[in-house]
Amino acid sequence: MSFLPRHLGPDAAETRTMLETVGAADLDELVARAVPATIATDRPLDLPAPLSEHEALTALRRTAAKNRVMTQMIGQGYADTVTPPALRRNILENPAWYTSYTPYQPEISQGRLEALLTFQNAVMDLTGLDLANASLLDEATAVAEAVLMMQRSNRRSTSRRVVVDSRSLPQTLAVLRGRCRAVGVELVVADLTEGLPEGDAFGVVLAQVGVDGDVASLEDLVEQARARGAFVTVSTDLLALTLLRPPGEQGADIAVGSAQRFGVPLFFGGPHAAFIACRKGLERNLPGRLVGVSVDSSGRPAYRLALQTREQHIRREKATSNICTAQALLAIVAGAYAAYHGPEGLRAIAERVHGLAARLAAGLAAAGTTVVHDRFFDTVLAEVPGRADEVVAAAAERGINVRRADADHVSVSVGEPHDEDDVDAVLAAFGASSPEAGAAAGELPAELLRTDDYLTHPVFTTHRSETAMMRWLRALADKDLALDRTMIPLGSCTMKLNAAAEMEPISWPEFASIHPLAPEDQTEGWRELVGQLESWLAEITGYTAVSVQPNAGSQGELAGLLAIRRYHLSRGDRQRKTILIPSSAHGTNAASAVLADLKVVVVATAGDGSVDMDDLAAKIEAVGDELAGIMITYPSTHGVFEAQVTDVCAAVHDAGGQVYVDGANLNALMGLARPGRFGGDVSHLNLHKTFCIPHGGGGPGVGPVAVAEHLVPFLPDDPAVSADETDAFPVSQARYGSAGVLPISWMYIAMTGAEGLTASARTAILSANYVSARLADVFPTLYNGPGNLVAHECILDLRALTKASGITAEDVCKRLVDYGFHAPTLAFPVAGTLMVEPTESENLAELDRFVDAMRAIHAEMTAVAEGEVTAEDSVLRRAPHTAEVLTADEWDRPYPRSQAAYPLPELRLAKYWAPVGRVENAAGDRHLVCSCPPIEAFAVDAPASAGEAIETGAVETAR
Incomplete structure (x- = not known):
């Protein structure tokens, strides 16, 4: 059967109805009127x-069968890991998680915001720093963002120079060279084992774990940088930080790295959530998204994106970065991985990985092969003069990929799924044998090891069993509105069908388990x-x-x-x-x-x-x-x-x-x-x-x-x-x-195919024009193009009714939550408007459901404009309405509970309940809280105390 009818929402009969509404005989006529002939293909x-x-x-x-799945021990910033089936099934393969939108509307995003806050909290704890954001795109670009952040933040230095550790990952250096050259920053790549090179610098980038696996002590270099007025960024490894002293404890201003090894497959290079954390005082220059805690209209804690004025959509050329899309889904997986294993479980994985690397080093040493570094976490660099290609080939014959560092050196990185048999197979490729029992190598000295507790919040110990984890993830998903529940009519964001058949192949091992640096014949x-x-x-x-x-x-x-x-x-x-x-x-x-x-x-x-x-x-x-x-x-x-x-x-x-x-x-x-x-x-x-x-x-x-x-x-x-x-x-x-x-x-x-893509575009244009036509008498479309038609989205103009009633476009967005809808795009590109994009994937019933909701809201706004109720006391200004508010013993609002909860009859059959009331943005920015609040803040019997805790800063800001 053709896939196209599954992708397109309207069937033939619905398409005819929609065409009649917009006044076109058929799709050919509609497109001919809307699309200028000068550009038509x-x-x-x-x-x-x-x-x-x-x-x-x-x-x-x-096609996938042409890839060769190997045991991946290449490393270089990518570690083989295990995605717990409970996380794969309940997050990566769950449309409640993968079809949701960026949480700009916090009231309908509490689940994903909590999951992202969990990720932030894990990063903050492990790096020993005060704040972390909700992920960046990859480790290399995260380092580039950190360099620009140091330059913006360091007001003591007028230097245009940054010093970067030569032990950094090659791909990091490659990206950094281009990004620095583009903005006129002088990049100095130096071997920092003997200290910082001469000259000034606004910042220094240190590698706590080098590309060849060696672990460095940071404090002396940090002190040298401080003495010259430079800020310090440390690239690090989250799993290693369960054993190693965190960068924050050693004086770093910023820490960056990849969260990939926290349960995210190799994916041939991505997507992987990168992290960036910083000390307090730098939050205003932190790139990307920051999840924080505010309060809702009942005084309860509520999550939201904090400091949104930093977002490039608002600040444009003055933004802290151009980051728009993050790696939210992968950050959610990484945060859930930390909660699934907890501090003891993560440390056990790290100790096992390090132990296997030490076993490898001991076996090589016993065979007379020089191990270059004696301080390592998971990666061992072996000196094999003139034999690197031979060793790499011998390992490949045994089904294992290792890294050719150069003609004389081979690097081997151990990951979570590897075992003693894998290590012994690698030793055999070197011509070495399994080490004798008790043979030791690579013991990390005490001065490199961390001694503090981490991941102490209950979220990292509560969901340990699979039953508990499944229910936690379900509870979080149930708080949100995603495409699996409703149309998401966001203009310019095209929230269309993500078909199950399209999603299925991404988890096939032939795609998911391939290292990006694997040989081309694989x-x-x-x-x-x-x-x-x-x-x-x-x-x-x-x-x-x-x-x-x-x-x-x-x-x-x-x-x-x-x-x-x-x-x-x-x-x-x-x-x-x-x-x-x-x-x-x-x-x-x-x-x-x-x-x-x-x-x-x-x-x-x-x-x-x-x-x-x-x-x-x-x-x-x-x-x-x-x-x-x-x-x-x-x-x-x-x-x-x-x-x-x-x-x-x-x-x-x-x-x-x-x-x-x-x-x-x-x-x-x-x-x-x-x-x-x-x-x-x-x-x-x-x-x-x-x-x-x-x-x-x-x-x-x-x-x-x-x-x-x-x-x-x-x-x-x-x-x-x-x-x-x-x-x-x-x-x-x-x-x-x-x-x-x-x-x-x-x-x-x-x-x-060609016809299906064309049909998708034509149907998207039809859907937008249908919504525009159905709402023209209540919320007219601001701009129309050729043929008095819109393209694939329309801007609904609320400004006249806002002026008459005082009810804003934001109020309408909050009220739509009560109707079970994600809001359209608010105030972009024109303040006081809503931009609606229905996409081609929504059927006529769903389009009409949205139209009915908007017309009902128009009637509610009109009641305010005509003086039947004040704006402050209206159902719109008080929206969204939680079940807790609606079931309270006291009800002092001038509208009935039924109007608040069930403004349309069909909502009685299927109702989404917002988990929080309207979130106060100003409180969240005044008292920035970007770590998980203590469980006491959510006490059901003390809503006022929760709000007071946020407002007074009693809920600990960051660390």
């Missing part, structure tokens, strides 16, 4: 014929899948080539802008450093431009929501030969197909600039128009939007970059082969970024 997409679910899975099985299937997907994406977008390396949309933006900048530099146009960005653009556009060393100039928006052509011409003339290009979103962020987009492209090209087309809204273009053919030079795509990778509570995301022929040489470089190249620009630490989730998009395209 002149031919169907050239893609393979669509496959059924079974056929696609069978084909992908054949990764043929992965490279075939990536090659096919990149070629399909190039065909869909009309560009020459695609790289899937960027592991978030923001990183795809950065890669595209770096390509433009490098292109101009290659032509000697060093002065072309100004990028034009329309005022309605995504906030990440401006933040990414700054990281690419570009100056942002804003172009005004015309009254119809399109780019103001007169202002564009004026800005182009004013910028002159400094013009690097323009970033536009198409269809525009205002939800319309701008008819003059080809004129915008031509004007910029005529002035010598390049055109960047933000692909966030590509869902409206598939098969209808191709950015690479109507004027774009480069685009990033969002596989976690258009191509069905789920959002996972805020990540993983994948943001491939697509380029025209002249920009192909400037696509991201492979970090594995560019660590020593001064002109390389990788944007992620793995060649294929978050490869582990690419099978999802491969399955989507394979099952839909």
Whole structure:
């Protein structure tokens, strides 16, 4: 059976009903009216014929079989681990977790926020620092973010120089070289075993555990850095920190690393949650998302994203970073892994891993092989003069991958699933034997070992049995609204179906258990899948080539802008450093431009929501030969197909600039128009939007970059082969970024084919126009494009009724929770509005359910506007309503309980109950709490005391 009817929400009869409502005879007429003829594609997409679910899975099985699953002991920042089945089934394979959105609306996100707070708490405890965020994208880019954070934070230093430990991971050095070069930071890579090199520096990056496994004491180097006025970042290993002294105890300002070995598969390089932690006082410069604790309207503790003004969507070019997508789902797994094992369990795993590494070292030493370092955690570097290739090959014959450090050295890293048999097989590959009983090596000295307690919060000891873990994860999921419960009508975020058949392959061992640095003869299937997907994406977008390396949309933006900048530099146009960005653009556009060393100039928006052509011409003339290009979103962020987009492209090209087309809204273009053919030079795509990778509570995301022929040489470089190249620009630490989730998009395209992708775009346009038409008399659409139609999303204008009633768009978002809906996008790109994107995956009944909710809310707002009730006493201002409030003995509100709980009759059959009332944002930012509150704060009989504890800081801030 065809997959397409499973992907598209409306069936044929529903499609006819929707077409009648929007006034179109058929989809052909609708698309012809909405999409400008100047950009319409002149031919169907050239893609393979669509496959059924079974056929696609069978084909992908054949591809996966071309990979060779080995025992992975390569290391270099990636450790083999065990994903507890309880976590795999209840998180990674559970749509309640993987279909949720970023928790910007805290009242419907308490479960994932608590899970992310658990991750933060684990990182803070293990690193010995005061704050941690809710994950970064990978370890290499986390180090880059830490360097920029040190530069922003260190007001004592005017230096543009950072010193980095040569023992750092090669992929970290590769990414760091490019990122520092882009923003004019001088990078000094030095062997720090003899101390810091001469000269000033704003920051120093130390490796607590080096790429070759050696463990370093940090205190002397930290003191040297302090004496020179430099901040200190330490890259470290979370599992090793169950044994080693934490960076915070040794004076570090920041600690970074990867949480991958906390239960997340290798995934051929990603997605993996990176962490960044810092001491108190640096929180305002911490990149990414920070989960904190505030109070709700009843005074109870409630989780929320703290310090949201740091987010790039608001601060744009003044943001702390361009990070938008995190690795939330993987951070949730890592946090649950820490709770599942607890402090004793994690330490036991670490001791076992270290013991196996010591067994390996003892066996090598007994055979006369030199072990280079005597202080190591899980990695042993052996000196084998001229024999490295021989040893690596001998290990491979035994089914084990080890790392060739150079011609004379081999490195072996032990992971959680390895055992004595694996170690003995590696020893045999070296020509050594199992060590005698009692043989010792690699004992860590007392001065390197930690002595404090960690993971002491009850969350890390309460859920130890599988029954308890299952129920905890279920309880958290039940607090949230995800796509498995309801339409998520977020404009520009494209929360569409993540089909089970698309998700299934990511956990196959042939994909999940492959090391990103495995030999190419073991990764043929992965490279075939990536090659096919990149070629399909190039065909869909009309560009020459695609790289899937960027592991978030923001990183795809950065890669595209770096390509433009490098292109101009290659032509000697060093002065072309100004990028034009329309005022309605995504906030990440401006933040990414700054990281690419570009100056942002804003172009005004015309009254119809399109780019103001007169202002564009004026800005182009004013910028002159400094013009690097323009970033536009198409269809525009205002939800319309701008008819003059080809004129915008031509004007910029005529002035010598390049055109960047933000692909966030590509869902409206598939098969209808191709950015690479109507004027774009480069685009990033969002596989976690258009191509069905789920959002996972805020990540993983994948943001491939697509380029025209002249920009192909400037696509991201492979970090594995560019660590020593001064002109390389990788944007992620793995060649294929978050490869582990690419099978999802491969399955989507394979099952839909050219006609299915086109039908998806057409249906998305129909759904948005249907919602717009049904609500036109109560909440008119702010902008309409050609044919008086919108694209795939519409901006509902609430401003007139807000002025009359005092009820804001935010109030409407909170009231929608009572109706069982996730809110649309609030106040973007226009304050006082809601941007709605239904997607093609929702059927007519769900669209009508949303329309009914919005019309009912309009009636509630009208009652306020007409003076029947004040805004402060209205059901809207008091929303959302918890079961606790509605069942209280006292009820002093001017509306009945039934109106609060069941504003529409069908809600009596299936009702979502918000776990908390409206969350107070200001309290959370005034009294930042980013660790798990003590259990006493949740006492049912003392709501006031919980609020007081937050407000007074009695709940310990951070540590």
